[in-house]
Amino acid sequence: MSPARRHPPKTRRPEPAPLTTSPLIAGLEARIADLLQHPDGIRTPQTLADEFRAEHPASPVFEHLPATPEHPDAPDDPDHRIVTFVLHDAAAEQVLLFINRITDETDLDRSLMHRIPGTDLWHLSYLMRRDWIASYSYQIALPGAPVPWQGLDQRGIREVLDHGLPDPRNLRQITNRAGVRMSVVALRHAPSDEWRAPRDDVPEGxxxxxxxxxxxxxxxxxxxxxxxxxxxxxxxxxxxxxxxxxxxxxxxxxxxxxxxxxxxxxxxxxxxxxxxxxxxxxxxxxxxxxxxxxxxxxxxxxxxxxxxxxxxxxxxxxxxxxxxxxxxxxxxxxxxxxxxxxxxxxxxxxxxxxxxxxxxxxxxxxxxxxxxxxxxxxxxxxxxxxxxxxxxxxxxxxxxxxxxxxxxxxxxxxxxxxxxxxxxxxxxxxxxxxxxxxxxxxxxxxxxxxx
Structure with missing residues (x-):
């Protein structure tokens, strides 16, 4: 028997995580572009982002696949959803979205969120099957400060990713092995968590x-x-x-x-x-x-x-x-x-x-x-x-x-x-x-x- 290795092999995902475009975000960007071309003196890109936040108070935002040329399989593929992670942070210079085993630690750039210019809104969207479940968190880089996830070895990257910030707009959380709270995304057909909560009529061991x-x-x-x-x-x-x-x-x-x-x-x-x-x-x-x-x-x-x-x-x-x-x-x-x-x-x-x-x-x-x-x-x-x-x-x-x-x-x-x-x-x-x-x-x- 050979000695056990101390770390699992660090290999790329066999296929990149399924990034996609959110029609809701695309619609917001179109309204902002139209506003910039035809300013009304009242609204700004940020006020439109605030309206979006009020209309979609929780994160992630879930969307059905639209039947458009961008998604030609949509009518035959009803079991997938567009899952859009949304963070409002005006101070951030970069935001890394860490999702368990969706984020590829050998290619972190694919998990960088996109900011809508002129707003505090950061976003990233994935196309996922309706039984998907994962924990996730955010890492934020501030202007003039070191980027937390850069220049590290495998163990250092893992340590950083395990100590991210939960989604402030998602009440569903879990604690990881490091004792850090992380947010949870669970689509409708994910495994049930029915046994988790204490029940008044159940005697405690x-x-x-x-x-x-x-x-x-x-x-x-x-x-x-x-x-x-x-x-x-x-x-x-x-x-x-x-x-x-x-x-x-x-x-x-x-x-x-x-x-x-x-x-x-x-x-x-x-x-x-x-x-x-x-x-x-x-x-x-x-x-x-x-x-x-x-x-x-x-x-x-x-x-x-x-x-x-x-x-x-x-x-x-x-x-x-x-x-x-x-x-x-x-x-x-x-x-x-x-x-x-x-x-x-x-x-x-x-x-x-x-x-x-x-x-x-x-x-x-x-x-x-x-x-x-x-x-x-x-x-x-x-x-x-x-x-x-x-x-x-x-x-x-x-x-x-x-x-x-x-x-x-x-x-x-x-x-x-x-x-x-x-x-x-x-x-x-x-x-x-x-x-x-x-x-x-x-x-x-x-x-x-x-x-």
Missing amino acids: TLAEHVGPDGRRLWVYEPSALEVAKPGRTHQALADAGAQAMLAGQQLPLLIVLDGDVWAGVQPLPTILDNMIAEGVIPPLLAVFVDSADRERRWDELDEHGGIVDWLADRLRPWVVEHWGAALSWDPHRTVVAGQSLGGLAAIAAVVRRPDVFGGAISQSAALWQPDVALEAAARPPVGARIDLQVGLQEWVLLEPTRALAAQLSEAGVDVTLTEVNGGHDYAWWRRTLATAIEHQFGDDPVHVRR
Whole structure:
């Protein structure tokens, strides 16, 4: 096995992002041009831009494809929309629009927004399918100041792009791994975020921080049903079907979540679990969120030659059993590891390398540019495991390797589900489709009583 690389390959998009022209912006520019030719002494280009802002108070602006020579396929292509990002900033000299995996970090000039002369309005438009979802932000260069995204190496560019400004006219936001708020664009047919918000009628499970084996910070989620099923509670308290099953001697499945500091914090997975359990979509389960600590430790542990899999099996699993063993299942098929990117790679490695402990993997955007885990899976297919592979259609480095792995596993008789989402390497969709994968992993649990 070759040593793992510290950075994914930085390659150009196979095709440039689909820039297009907005009829609304073109109409505004035409009105401004007409005004400049026939001034009325009252209106200015800026007042027309202000009118546009009042007419379109939210960003991005969505438009149907017009049936014009510019878009000859429009009548036969109803599933695409023109998505126009609009920023009003009079002080900016340049504005870079960073959209996850739409922006090509090897060709940033294509993501520079255009300013309508004489106004504070910056704009950039894309032609996207109606199921597209992405996080995005702005980088602003001021006159006389260094341009934030120029003169940097790959890591420096990534650091800048991860710390942009959210869209002030878009209330839909998400927090990235760096802890920075970013805006989210989600077209109508993008995956649903239905489980995210707390519900007044749903009992909350408990989430408690622990010092786990080897001093590792962990968070453990216990479903509300586990609380009412503890000894000393009355049968009248057991209205929940899952809690009744546990009192009858049934035991909880276990979900292990990598990058747990994110999922127990800024990404509300405990709330998602509460809602799914309350709706009877999944049975009550125990979830352990594993802190990834700092960047270097995450690389050391989660890459293809890291030691996280054996640590999960030989250190974390016994610790969990020691504390919750009476309520927990020992069945590997009811023990699932979930992760994204490097964590997605580690989730696959868990069922390949330690099938004695792990029988399920949820792998979102796995870092398959590191090839050895896929090679191991080919040599020792984890037959009997259930694997959910998810990847973004805009992830040009990961899409084909993920498809190839899914086909390979399927041919070997592994229970594998491949989900392709029209997005990038992005919590914007990971959060939404993680719930789908959790339902797939646990929804047909043998003790599950669906309402």
